[in-house]
Amino acid sequence: MSPLNPAGADARGIGTTGRTxxxxxxxxxxxxxxxxxxxxxxxxxxxxPVYDDGVAARVAELVTLGRTFDYDYGPELAELERSFAERHGRAHALALTSGTAGLLAAYFALGIGPGDEVIVPDLTFFSTASPLFLLGAVPVLCDAGDASGNVAAADVEALVTSRTVAIVVTHLWGHSCDMDALRAVADRRGLALVEDCSHAHGSTFRSRPVGSMGDISVFSVGGRKLISGGMGGMLLTDSEDVFARACLLTNFRHRTDLTIDAVRYKPFLLTGLGGNFRISTPGAVLAQSHLDxxxxxxxxxxxxxxxxxxxxxxxxxxxxxxxxxxxxxxxxxxxxxxxxxxxxxxxxxxxxxxxxxxxxxxxxxTRPLHVFPLFQGTAPDWSPQVAAAVRAASAVNDRPFPRSTxxxxxxxxxxxxxxxxxxxxxxxxxxxxxxxxxxxxxxx
Ligand SMILES: Cc1ncc(COP(=O)(O)O)c(C=O)c1O
Incomplete structure (x- = not known):
């Protein structure tokens, strides 16, 4: 029996375990x-998520040692990032508290800001799009392209305007989007391409792993995802600058100092840029056990x-x-x-x-985003920047989404x-x- 699953394998009938x-x-x-x-x-x-006894023992040991956090760049964090990057053939990986934090960091790292439009799927989890509001940016929803629920490149391209700065795609339910067609649109229009791979750990498109094809790729590695550190996220990129900016938003002190080389960011290494979104050490060990x-x-x-x-x-x-x-x-x-x-x-x-x-x-x-109040103009009133973005999104998304509906x-x-x-x-x-x-x- 695993200490992390105290009910044990004999506790069949999930309705009685309290874990429903x-x-x-x-x-x-x-x-x-x-x-x-x-x-x-x-x-x-x-x-x-289910964990084996070996990883339960490792986590118990970390708890006993009080090694439940990592302000430095300890071996568990470094190993998780190294192996995630290697598996996806990426230069940089950043382990975070959640996929949502990873998406926020991705949009921040791309320099997305007030008034920018970003094309996102209508059929996705709301976190694919909601961090854009925090930055004052406007998610422009794209209807499903086919029975997989994924967006089609032609539909995405039809939504591009002079304000569009990026395309975000979700490999819905684990089925990869047509990344060649989407890459062609992104390149033709000079847009960044972000992959939300939170449903699709281990999926491939034309022999390439999802997570290897976007300018930035983000995985949730938390909750019921196939790789789950309890709560966790992973950002992948080949761009040193994107990595540095994402790392500065989500970390400070030793971690930034130890992993960011660019001279222009030296003045900010101690303080970071306002976020502390690093994964916990036990979380990194749990996620690693599934990745392995x-x-x-x-x-x-x-x-x-x-x-x-x-x-x-x-x-x-x-x-x-x-x-x-x-x-x-x-x-x-x-x-x-x-x-x-x-x-x-x-x-x-x-x-x-x-x-x-x-x-x-x-x-x-996971329901279509256009049905949520946040995408229908119900603007929270605590930030004028967020409210303006929510209003702009409701105006631009005031149209039918027949296929996703x-x-x-x-x-x-x-x-x-x-x-x-x-x-x-x-x-x-x-x-x-x-x-x-x-x-x-x-x-x-
Ligand atoms: C497609 C998608 N993107 C992002 C997220 C957010 O991930 P997290 O729960 O780790 O913040 C999820 C979570 O279910 C998801 O399904």
């Missing part, structure tokens, strides 16, 4: 609301998720997310299937049918965080349960 995702509606609640009885369903293992096993973790998750999605795809009106030629899936995040009008259930009906059978399915939590309404999230065991027995159990639901629908 707070956003998830329990099947019993949904069934009770409908006056039916939910089945307890198949036993689920602990929900990802990434290929194996990807292999397991891809095998389980592909089998589940393919099996569900046999059912009428259930369509697995497409995987384009030249793309390999790595991590999946909120892995989804599309519920089409040919299905005897609506999306919500299918979710309830699954939940009544004890399955952990639901609508995805429709996809989001049709997507059902699969139990991706429970599918980390080799050959997970959950795959068969889920397929049987959905078979049962469809048979009942046919005979009803």
């Amino acid at each position: 995702d707070a956003r998830e509606t329990e099947p019993t609640d949904r069934a009770n609301a409908r006056g039916t009885t939910a089945s307890p369903g198949p036993p689920h293992p602990l929900e990802w 096993r990434l290929d194996e973790l990807v292999e397991r998750r891809v095998a389980n998720m592909s089998a589940l999605a393919a099996g569900l795809g046999e059912l009428p009106g259930v369509r697995p997310s497409p995987v384009a030629e030249g793309v390999t899936m790595g991590a999946w995040y909120d892995g989804v299937v599309e519920v089409t009008p040919e299905c005897p259930f609506s999306r919500d009906g299918l979710v309830v049918a699954g939940q009544e059978r004890g399955l952990k399915v639901r609508a995805p939590a 429709e996809l989001f309404a049709r997507w059902m999230k699969l139990p991706v965080n429970f599918l980390w065991e080799p050959n997970s027995p959950l795959v068969g159990a889920y397929l049987d349960a959905f078979d049962d639901a469809f048979s009942m629908a046919r005979t009803a």
Whole structure:
């Protein structure tokens, strides 16, 4: 049993461990609301992130030694950055407290400021875009390009104006965007290209790892991501200047002194530029333990998720997310299937049918950005700069997003965080349960 997972592997049935995702509606609640009885369903293992006993012992040792923080540039931090950079073929890596901090640092390092427009996907987690408001910049939302939910280069290019300074893309659910086409647009228009790789650890595009293709690439390495340091983020770049600026925003004192060489930044090394967003030492060790096993973790998750999605795809009106030629899936995040009008259930009906059978399915939590008040002009009044950016964004995004709206309404999230065991027995159990639901629908 792992000290970091005190419930242990024997504590099956996540609903009783207290580790359920707070956003998830329990099947019993949904069934009770409908006056039916939910089945307890198949036993689920602990929900990802899961750590092995070796790393638990290392973290316990750090705690015993009081080595829970790092104002210097200790071996754990240095090793995590070195191995992340090496795996992605990048010159620089910066380990941070979160992906959100990484995105803020990326935008700051690019010099993005008030009034600048940045094209971001409508279908992404809000942190891809929200740090732009802090800098006074305006996120311009781009509709989904195809059934993967990712943006298409032509749609991005159509949104470029004289105020545009950068393009940010998210490899949604772990499926890489067409980075060659997007790079061509960025180069043609003289724009920076930022990759948000938070769903896509280990994914590739034409044999290149995601995270190796943007001017800056950012990963969340926290929460339920396949590489998780509890809370954490990673920024990658080949530009020494971008690295120095990002490091100055997120660090101070010895760390900046030890890793920034540029003479022009010497006066600021002691103080930094106002942020302290470095990952904790235990966080770095936890993230490293997943990074060291990434290929194996990807292999397991891809095998389980592909089998589940393919099996569900046999059912009428259930369509697995497409995987384009030249793309390999790595991590999946909120892995989804599309519920089409040919299905005897609506999306919500299918979710309830699954939940009544004890399955952990639901609508995805990551919804289109245009539905949030922050993107509809509801400006907080504590900073004129932020308020102006929120107002400008609401004006520029006051248009329909038909593809992302429709996809989001049709997507059902699969139990991706429970599918980390080799050959997970959950795959068969889920397929049987959905078979049962469809048979009942046919005979009803
Ligand atoms: C696409 C995307 N970007 C950014 C983030 C933010 O990462 P963090 O939670 O580490 O701040 C997330 C988190 O889920 C995400 O899914």
